Amino acid sequence: MAQEAIPQGYKWWGGGKSPFNVSYGKLMMWYFLMSDAFTFGAFLISYGTIRFSQEYWPNPNEVFNAFPGFGHANLPLAFVSLMTFILIISSVTMVLAVHAGHNMDKKGVQKYMLLTILGGIAFLSCQAWEWTHLITGYHEVLVDGKLTLLNTTVSHNPWGPHVEYNGQHVGTPGPVAFGGYFFGITGFHGFHVFSGVVINIIMYIMTTRNVFHNRGHYEMIEKAGLYWHFVDLVWVFVFLCFYLI
Amino acid sequence: MEHQASSPEISFQPAHRTDTVKRIWKTTIVLSVITLIELALGFGLAKEWYGNSHTAILIVKGIICILSLAKAFYIVSIFMHLGDEIRNLIMTIVVPLLLFVWFIAAFLWDGDSWKNLRREYNKGTPAKQHTTVTKPEAEGPLK
Numbered sequence: 001m002a003q004e005a006i007p008q009g010y011k012w013w014g015g016g017k018s019p020f021n022v023s024y025g026k027l028m029m030w031y032f033l034m035s036d037a038f039t040f041g042a043f044l045i046s047y048g049t050i051r052f053s054q055e056y057w058p059n060p061n062e063v064f065n066a067f068p069g070f071g072h073a074n075l076p077l078a079f080v081s082l083m084t085f086i087l088i089i090s091s092v093t094m095v096l097a098v099h100a101g102h103n104m105d106k107k108g109v110q111k112y113m114l115l116t117i118l119g120g121i122a123f124l125s126c127q128a129w130e131w132t133h134l135i136t137g138y139h140e141v142l143v144d145g146k147l148t149l150l151n152t153t154v155s156h157n158p159w160g161p162h163v164e165y166n167g168q169h170v171g172t173p174g175p176v177a178f179g180g181y182f183f184g185i186t187g188f189h190g191f192h193v194f195s196g197v198v199i200n201i202i203m204y205i206m207t208t209r210n211v212f213h214n215r216g217h218y219e220m221i222e223k224a225g226l227y228w229h230f231v232d233l234v235w236v237f238v239f240l241c242f243y244l245i
Numbered sequence: 246m247e248h249q250a251s252s253p254e255i256s257f258q259p260a261h262r263t264d265t266v267k268r269i270w271k272t273t274i275v276l277s278v279i280t281l282i283e284l285a286l287g288f289g290l291a292k293e294w295y296g297n298s299h300t301a302i303l304i305v306k307g308i309i310c311i312l313s314l315a316k317a318f319y320i321v322s323i324f325m326h327l328g329d330e331i332r333n334l335i336m337t338i339v340v341p342l343l344l345f346v347w348f349i350a351a352f353l354w355d356g357d358s359w360k361n362l363r364r365e366y367n368k369g370t371p372a373k374q375h376t377t378v379t380k381p382e383a384e385g386p387l388k
Contacts (some may be wrong), residue, residue, distance in 0.1 A: 020334035023252035052356030061291035076291040183317040245288040
């Protein structure tokens with residue numbers, strides 16, 4: 001929100017009020033999110049370091065090319081686009097809930113919180129499908145001169161470079177770190193989405209029970225909203241590092 | 246009911262904006278369009294539109310990274326309303342994040358250095374498949 005005019009020479013640090021013009025809770029939510037950004041940043045940078053140190057890294061368009069209901073059709077980026085748009089839309093409904101809260105519109109807050117929760121659940125369902133697909137999908141690869149079936153786990157994966165074997169084009173085991181980083185980072189993000197959904201459900205129940213209405217403001221919705229947008233923000237970079245480049 | 250003071254610590258209440266909803270939808274469209282451009286560029290990478298040129302692929306990936314940063318800016322500035330907070334608050338969030346500049350550069354450099362060191366001192370071991378794929382005969386007498 002834009003502010004009313006602030007007089008010249010106003011003493012922010014005179015005590016008795018927030019020098020940042022926000023409540024303590026909201027300020028600490030910002031600082032928590034900043035520290036969480038460093039946690040995710042460290043994970044993604046570690047992934048980048050290992051990826052840069054390898055001669056070969058799996059091609060995301062080869063690994064993530066499935067879409068539920070389309071069998072073995074080669075559809076790179078399709079499913080992850082769906083997941084990305086689900087998260088963007090749930091971010092929009094969240095910001096609309098915050099806006100409804102500013103106007104003390106309880107019905108609006110309820111409606112948009114419910115949509116945000118549904119978006120979060122839809123995203124988690126997509127992730128569950130994707131993990132299941134990777135863990136249960138076996139591919140024939142060449143291990144020690146023999147063709148072996150490998151799935152994608154934290155200890156092995158079939159996404160190595162292709163080689164010629166008996167006139168056939170076959171895959172080889174990929175870098176071990178790939179599975180660990182993929183499941184580790186998307187799992188940590190998924191855990192954030194899950195906790196965000198739980199927080200949003202609690203906010204929905206509190207709204208329904210008039211807690212915020214009686215308090216006179218819906219600032220808690222704003223704080224939950226900050227967390228939810230952060231989850232969307234992190235996905236921008238997970239999406240970038242694992243699926244796009 | 247009008248908006249009330251959410252906390253006595255707050256000195257200046259946010260002014261009532263009439264265009265908030267319009268701004269939200271505008272940002273939604275911007276985010277969607279950027280995502281679609283990213284997907285188009287990524288689809289090009291998948292379909293090998295840019296050929297085998299390492300530089301061309303690097304440029305496309307660089308553009309995708311910059312577009313992601315633009316998305317991050319819109320989410321933080323508009324959806325999280327950081328752009329509407331006072332300057333001192335913005336700075337306490339943004340300035341520490343500058344650490345990422347060093348963080349990313351140093352560690353990617355380190356990863357690259359590891360790759361070069363392995364190539365030089367540990368031939369064959371970390372990238373066994375790669376070396377056998379590219380020059381199978383060269384490994385012959387060592388086995």
